[in-house]
Amino acid sequence: MSSSEALVMDAGLARTLPLAVMRLRRRLLNERHPDNDLSLGAMAVAAALEHHGDMALGALAQRERVRPPSMTRTVNCLEEGGYVVRRPGETDRRQVIVSLTDKGRETLRVDRARRTEWLAQRLGQLDEADRAILSDAIPLLEMLARA
Amino acid sequence: MSSSEALVMDAGLARTLPLAVMRLRRRLLNERHPDNDLSLGAMAVAAALEHHGDMALGALAQRERVRPPSMTRTVNCLEEGGYVVRRPGETDRRQVIVSLTDKGRETLRVDRARRTEWLAQRLGQLDEADRAILSDAIPLLEMLARA
DNA sequence: TATTGTTATACTCTATAACTATA
DNA sequence: TATAGTTATAGAGTATAACAATA
Numbered sequence: 001m002s003s004s005e006a007l008v009m010d011a012g013l014a015r016t017l018p019l020a021v022m023r024l025r026r027r028l029l030n031e032r033h034p035d036n037d038l039s040l041g042a043m044a045v046a047a048a049l050e051h052h053g054d055m056a057l058g059a060l061a062q063r064e065r066v067r068p069p070s071m072t073r074t075v076n077c078l079e080e081g082g083y084v085v086r087r088p089g090e091t092d093r094r095q096v097i098v099s100l101t102d103k104g105r106e107t108l109r110v111d112r113a114r115r116t117e118w119l120a121q122r123l124g125q126l127d128e129a130d131r132a133i134l135s136d137a138i139p140l141l142e143m144l145a146r147a
Numbered sequence: 148m149s150s151s152e153a154l155v156m157d158a159g160l161a162r163t164l165p166l167a168v169m170r171l172r173r174r175l176l177n178e179r180h181p182d183n184d185l186s187l188g189a190m191a192v193a194a195a196l197e198h199h200g201d202m203a204l205g206a207l208a209q210r211e212r213v214r215p216p217s218m219t220r221t222v223n224c225l226e227e228g229g230y231v232v233r234r235p236g237e238t239d240r241r242q243v244i245v246s247l248t249d250k251g252r253e254t255l256r257v258d259r260a261r262r263t264e265w266l267a268q269r270l271g272q273l274d275e276a277d278r279a280i281l282s283d284a285i286p287l288l289e290m291l292a293r294a
Numbered sequence: 295t296a297t298t299g300t301t302a303t304a305c306t307c308t309a310t311a312a313c314t315a316t317a
Numbered sequence: 318t319a320t321a322g323t324t325a326t327a328g329a330g331t332a333t334a335a336c337a338a339t340a
Contacts (some may be wrong), residue, residue, distance in 0.1 A: 020288040024289075039306080044166045094320065118327075131160065188329090
């Protein structure tokens with residue numbers, strides 16, 4: 001492929017990817033289960049804590065690509081529900097270290113099952129090749145999100 | 148792959164895809180160019196009109212996966228800027244048919260170039276195989292959004 | 295009556311600016 | 318001074334409920 005052909009292809013991708021991402025996000029939000037305790041944003045934070053262990057609030061904000069005041073708000077919600085606890089950083093007491101509680105871990109497990117039920121069913125209807133494409137695409141989407 | 152293995156894989160996909168979509172959307176929103184006339188939501192509507200021709204407001208709402216009042220609001224913004232015009236449906240005068248104006252078409256062209264600049268550059272740094280994965284993934288994302 | 299779209303209203307998420315506590 | 322996080326406040330986007338016009 002010539003460099004100018006690559007540019008055209010990138011232009012097509014760059015035009016369609018944001019719209020696809022926006023539409024799919026709205027679809028996923030609509031599929032929210034009414035019994036869920038956690039919003040999708042809160043679930044992302046809980047999942048990050050489950051995966052990476054305790055994290056400073058600023059690190060969570062960077063990872064989720066929101067500003068610190070937005071993450072303060074999300075962590076407030078999680079803390080009020082007893083899903084996380086805050087403690088000051090050991091070496092730097094300005095930091096706020098966020099930890100997932102046992103209740104948070106269990107709620108994450110239950111809510112995640114509810115929330116992904118619809119999507120898992122749809123994915124199950126795809127053939128193996130299409131699932132493989134999506135599996136390969138996710139790290140690329142995450143990489144673009146981090147770029 | 149056994150059916151239970153497929154279920155596990157789907158569970159992994161179903162867990163990671165929503166978070167990746169959410170993070171990438173936030174990244175894309177942050178990349179907004181200050182000179183853009185159109186929000187990303189408004190651009191999606193203008194792009195749908197460019198691609199499909201005139202559409203009823205309800206059809207636009209369905210396509211973008213928002214409720215009619217939300218689409219009314221987006222179309223109001225587009226109309227106030229002179230980017231679209233409304234007219235009553237010919238066979239059913241309850242409908243509101245939305246048309247892209249010449250100004251809308253030109254603004255879409257310019258804003259799209261601005262907005263996709265960052266993404267196109269990132270995509271250009273991927274190798275051809277990764278771009279192909281993303282190209283293949285987009286129709287799947289759209290399909291999931293429509294499901 | 296049923297449907298298409300609008301108006302009124304409220305909620306969620308996010309940001310910027312100003313502030314507090316610590317480094 | 319500079320940095321990590323919080324508080325105060327505002328804006329964007331979305332939804333539900335009630336309404337108007339048309340079928």
